[in-house]
Amino acid sequence: MAAKFRALRVEAVAGGYERAIVERSTDDLPSGDLLIRVHYSSLNYKDALSATGHRGITRQYPHTPGIDAAGVVVESASLAFGAGEEVLVTGFDLGMNTDGGYGGYIRVPAEWAVPLPAGMSLEESMVLGTAGFTAGLALLKLETNGLHPGAGPVVVTGASGGVGSLAVSILAARGYEVWAGSGKPEARAMLLELGAREVIPREELNDQSGRPLLKSRWAGAIDTVGGNTLATLLKSVRREGSVAVCGLVSSHELSTTVYPFLLNGANLLGVDSATCPKAWRNRVWELLAGPWQCGPVHSASISLDELDPYFSLILAGRTQGRIVIRHD
Numbered sequence: 001m002a003a004k005f006r007a008l009r010v011e012a013v014a015g016g017y018e019r020a021i022v023e024r025s026t027d028d029l030p031s032g033d034l035l036i037r038v039h040y041s042s043l044n045y046k047d048a049l050s051a052t053g054h055r056g057i058t059r060q061y062p063h064t065p066g067i068d069a070a071g072v073v074v075e076s077a078s079l080a081f082g083a084g085e086e087v088l089v090t091g092f093d094l095g096m097n098t099d100g101g102y103g104g105y106i107r108v109p110a111e112w113a114v115p116l117p118a119g120m121s122l123e124e125s126m127v128l129g130t131a132g133f134t135a136g137l138a139l140l141k142l143e144t145n146g147l148h149p150g151a152g153p154v155v156v157t158g159a160s161g162g163v164g165s166l167a168v169s170i171l172a173a174r175g176y177e178v179w180a181g182s183g184k185p186e187a188r189a190m191l192l193e194l195g196a197r198e199v200i201p202r203e204e205l206n207d208q209s210g211r212p213l214l215k216s217r218w219a220g221a222i223d224t225v226g227g228n229t230l231a232t233l234l235k236s237v238r239r240e241g242s243v244a245v246c247g248l249v250s251s252h253e254l255s256t257t258v259y260p261f262l263l264n265g266a267n268l269l270g271v272d273s274a275t276c277p278k279a280w281r282n283r284v285w286e287l288l289a290g291p292w293q294c295g296p297v298h299s300a301s302i303s304l305d306e307l308d309p310y311f312s313l314i315l316a317g318r319t320q321g322r323i324v325i326r327h328d
Helices: 045-051 122-144 162-174 185-194 227-236 259-264 278-289 309-315
Strands: 004-013 016-025 034-042 068-076 086-090 105-108 113-115 154-156 178-182 198-201 218-223 237-245 267-270 299-303 322-326
Touching: 004 045, 034 086, 034 122, 045 309, 068 105, 068 122, 086 122, 113 278, 122 162, 122 218, 122 237, 122 267, 122 278, 122 322, 154 162, 162 178, 162 185, 162 218, 162 322, 178 185, 185 198, 218 227, 227 237, 227 259, 237 259
Parallel strands: 154 178, 154 218, 178 198, 218 237, 237 267, 299 322
Antiparallel strands: 004 016, 034 068, 034 105, 034 322, 068 086, 086 113
C-alpha cells in the first residue's frame, strides 16, 4: 500500500526555479530494490546546486535533492537487506537525478545502500554523510600509500567546510598532527576545537613563486580546493608523501610540473566518493563507526521546513561544519 510523505520539490518555472514542501506518494518514486523510510539527511554543496537549478547536477525537474539519506528499509526485493534494517545511502545518483533524501521516502538499488555500522546511530551517520565518508576515504587512501600517525604534519585545505572540518576531526582523533588551512579567520576557534594543531591562512598554501619545488613540509594532505592550492601541496609534500584530492572549490584546473613526482616520489590520489567500490565503501563506514570515530563535530540539526535558506548560505560559503536535516 502506498504511503504519503512530505518532500522538498524543486520545479523549473519561467525565469528560474521554485522550491516548495509538497505531499508525495511512494508510488511516485522510481523503481528500485529498496524502499527506505528516511529519518535524516544532510546538506552538501551539491544539494544546493541541485536545489537552485544547476543542470550539470540535475538534468530533469521537478526533482527532490538530497545526496545523503539514513533510515529504515520498509520493503526489500534484495536478499542483502530485510525490512526493518537500518541503512544509509550516500553518493551514486541519489539526489542528483534520482529523488533524494529531502523526501520522507526514497527507492534505490540495493547496491547503493550500506548497513548502518554497529555503534553508530542514524543521526550520527548523517552528521558525517557524504562529507565524512569522503574524508574517511581520503584517509584510507593516504594510509594505504604509507601515511601513519607520527609520520609528520598533515594539512587539510578548505578546513572550515563540511569535508574539511570532518577531515580535521577524524585525523586528530586518529592521532595525526593536523594543520588546517582556511580563508575564514572566524573559523579558527572551531578548527582548534576539532583538534587542529594550528590554523594557517589559505594564502600560505597558494604559492605564486613559479618554482617547481618548495621546501618539504607535509607528510600528507587532504585537498578540497584544487587549482593552484593543489599544485602548491604537491610541490611542498615530503619525499614519498601523498596528497588526496577530493574537491575543486577554487578550480578544476591543475598546472604543475612532473618534478614533485620524479624527484620526491609524490603521490596524487584521487578520491571518488560517489561510486567507489562497495568493499571500500563498507570498510570506510566501519572505520568511521569504530577506530576512526571522530571527536567533536560542529553540526546543527534542522527540520525540512527550515532548510530552504541554507542553500544560499552554503553556496556563498557562509556555513560552518555540518547541517543535518531531520524528517520530524
